[in-house]
Amino acid sequence: MATVKLKASSLLLCVLSFVACSSTSVRYPVVLIPGDGGSQLVAKLNKTSSPHYLCRKSTSDYESIWLNLEELLPEVLDCFVDNMRLWYNPKTRKTFNTPGVDIKVSGFGGTESVEFLDPNPVSHLSSSLAYFYYIVSDLVSLGYVRGQSVRGAPFDFRKAPNELSDYFIDLQKLIEETYQKNNNTKIVAIAHSMGNPVFLYFLNRQPQSWKNKFIQSFVTLAGVWGGAVKPLRLMASGDNLGVIIVNTIKIRPQQRSMPSTAFLMPSAQFWAPSDILVRTFEKNYTVKNYKEFFTDMNFTDGYDMRADTENLVSSLTPPQVPVHCIHGSGVPTPGMLIFGKNQFPDSYPSQVDEDGDGTVNIRSLLGCLRWLGRQKYPVIHTAFNGSDSEHMSILSNSGVRKYVVDVVTGKR
Ligand SMILES: *[C@@H]1O[C@H](CO)[C@@H](O)[C@H](O)[C@H]1NC(C)=O
Ligand SMILES: *[C@@H]1O[C@H](CO)[C@@H](O)[C@H](O)[C@H]1NC(C)=O
Numbered sequence: 001m002a003t004v005k006l007k008a009s010s011l012l013l014c015v016l017s018f019v020a021c022s023s024t025s026v027r028y029p030v031v032l033i034p035g036d037g038g039s040q041l042v043a044k045l046n047k048t049s050s051p052h053y054l055c056r057k058s059t060s061d062y063e064s065i066w067l068n069l070e071e072l073l074p075e076v077l078d079c080f081v082d083n084m085r086l087w088y089n090p091k092t093r094k095t096f097n098t099p100g101v102d103i104k105v106s107g108f109g110g111t112e113s114v115e116f117l118d119p120n121p122v123s124h125l126s127s128s129l130a131y132f133y134y135i136v137s138d139l140v141s142l143g144y145v146r147g148q149s150v151r152g153a154p155f156d157f158r159k160a161p162n163e164l165s166d167y168f169i170d171l172q173k174l175i176e177e178t179y180q181k182n183n184n185t186k187i188v189a190i191a192h193s194m195g196n197p198v199f200l201y202f203l204n205r206q207p208q209s210w211k212n213k214f215i216q217s218f219v220t221l222a223g224v225w226g227g228a229v230k231p232l233r234l235m236a237s238g239d240n241l242g243v244i245i246v247n248t249i250k251i252r253p254q255q256r257s258m259p260s261t262a263f264l265m266p267s268a269q270f271w272a273p274s275d276i277l278v279r280t281f282e283k284n285y286t287v288k289n290y291k292e293f294f295t296d297m298n299f300t301d302g303y304d305m306r307a308d309t310e311n312l313v314s315s316l317t318p319p320q321v322p323v324h325c326i327h328g329s330g331v332p333t334p335g336m337l338i339f340g341k342n343q344f345p346d347s348y349p350s351q352v353d354e355d356g357d358g359t360v361n362i363r364s365l366l367g368c369l370r371w372l373g374r375q376k377y378p379v380i381h382t383a384f385n386g387s388d389s390e391h392m393s394i395l396s397n398s399g400v401r402k403y404v405v406d407v408v409t410g411k412r
């Protein structure tokens with residue numbers, strides 16, 4: 001009753017005083033959780049060796065390493081790989097940077113680091129490098145303030161949740177602080193791609209009372225709930241990163257060194273033992289013989305990293321908060337990789353496509369439906385279709401943007 005009265009009187013107030021009535025409606029503060037490659041990273045170098053005379057060994061301060069297109073130019077790609085890659089210690093089962101390299105995320109709590117992939121303003125002219133920019137712009141036009149009521153939670157996306165414990169401490173603080181700064185209003189978390197299983201892992205470890213107090217809802221965009229076939233290409237041949245022309249064999253050591261790549265491989269909860277993921281002339285690989293997959297390409301660290309990460313969210317324990325599950329479909333997506341005779345793993349494979357958003361297979365995007373009936377909070381599912389709903393395009397899709405505005409203003 002009290003809320004009804006309050007709404008009626010504030011409506012009267014805005015009619016009488018001619019102020020914009022929208023200013024009286026609720027606006028939940030927003031925390032953005034980016035995906036794989038979606039956080040800007042900076043590096044400081046103090047190295048004793050480097051792979052090439054062109055590579056710098058030291059820098060006086062932190063400088064942009066991801067995403068910095070200049071770092072990916074052919075003549076300096078080796079420098080990038082040596083600086084950006086991780087090394088695996090099979091005893092501690094943890095990864096570490098190349099000695100003399102210090103890497104950290106930039107701009108935690110602000111939005112700069114997640115609005116654009118490349119901090120260089122020149123590249124902002126290319127809309128393909130805009131990331132959460134569209135959603136943030138929409139929120140700002142509603143009156144949101146960057147760093148106050150809309151905030152970014154970038155992380156070292158090279159790592160999987162088992163190595164992100166410091167991040168989770170910071171994320172919890174960020175959410176609590178954002179709640180307080182915004183008049184004790186619950187936050188809406190918006191995650192993209194790998195940010196979704198990362199945030200699920202976090203929520204699965206928070207007490208229900210904390211979730212009830214701080215989380216209004218979880219908007220999942222293009223969630224990789226059960227992995228995807230594409231990371232297998234990063235592991236095997238290396239991936240050309242789509243638009244950017246890079247030598248795949250040269251960048252492969254960096255791509256396969258990331259535990260996040262292992263974390264995002266197809267899950268046995270989503271692919272049957274009869275589903276062939278990688279077909280070579282010599283052998284077929286499925287979720288059942290990942291060990292052989294890695295042994296045959298002489299990359300056994302990859303198998304250990306898969307073993308460390310495959311069960312972090314594989315049970316898909318419900319988040320126990322209201323969920324808006326949004327994703328694309330109808331975009332050809334790698335379903336199986338095919339290598340010819342003696343081509344595995346060093347040649348770029350051909351592929352058989354299946355349904356998905358171009359990056360994530362549809363069966364994985366639909367993983368949120370497994371929470372229906374398993375949590376008492378709603379799970380509202382909306383699939384978009386066609387090229388506008390592609391894995392990255394979904395962040396600028398007008399239907400998605402309208403949906404997000406409706407969620408943060410309490411209309412959904
Ligand atoms: C760089 O590393 C060397 C050891 O290799 C160390 O003695 C030196 O203090 C470091 N310099 C800076 C600026 O951190
Ligand atoms: C903060 O919340 C209280 C109670 O919900 C409300 O009365 C007050 O107007 C709000 N202040 C602002 C600045 O939104």
Ligand SMILES: *[C@@H]1O[C@H](CO)[C@@H](O)[C@H](O)[C@H]1NC(C)=O
Pocket residue numbers: 276279280281282283284
């Ligand atoms: C891989 O699977 C396909 C389809 O089932 C089959 O035709 C082919 O013989 C298999 N290849 C090998 C090397 O076992």
Ligand SMILES: *[C@@H]1O[C@H](CO)[C@@H](O)[C@H](O)[C@H]1NC(C)=O
Pocket residue numbers: 296297298344345
């Ligand atoms: C793996 O290593 C073995 C032994 O060093 C070598 O014979 C084989 O060709 C390597 N395979 C690949 C795919 O690199």
Ligand SMILES: *[C@@H]1O[C@H](CO)[C@@H](O)[C@H](O)[C@H]1NC(C)=O
Pocket residue numbers: 329330331385386387
């Ligand atoms: C989805 O989009 C694809 C490609 O644009 C199209 O072929 C397909 O018919 C669409 N499906 C639905 C259900 O709209």
